[in-house]
Amino acid sequence: MIHGRVQGVWYRGWTVATARELGLVGWVRNRMDGGVEALVQGDAAAIDRFMMLAQDGPPAARVAGIDVENAPVEDLQSFEQRATA
Template sequence: MPPIARHLMIHGRVQGVFYRNWTVETARGLGLAGWVRNRMDGSVEALVQGDADAVDRFIALAQDGPPAAQVARIEATDAPVEALSSFEKKPTA
């Protein structure tokens, strides 16, 4: 089954609560590739790609995130699959 990719915009109390590090650990644990970064508006943006079941599992887990986070909503849209081999944290945009 070919990989899929989803672009995520995560809103709520998601900065300053270990959310990006949690995202990296969780995505890598699920075998996903992609990236995560803070946004100047207080949201977190991510691109996750890999097996469809793993991507869906990640999005479900991201609704909760780390213990201190309070996720209000996640906007998930289809994205083109990129040539990525790992999951990393990017600088704030």
């Protein structure tokens, strides 16, 4: 979960592009509470790099914090943007 000013600032689009560049799979979606939720799978070093970049996100974003938790592995082939939950 990414918190802060992360909706309406192209955070999801940035997430998709960044994750794909790093060879990661997963998904990202807006949450009704104003946050952004993402599931990121792949090489541990690439995930670490993604997490470092996600602290800033796109230029208009203002990330206040990121909550990380382990999640079950999903059978995913790419990184996609999903509908708001």
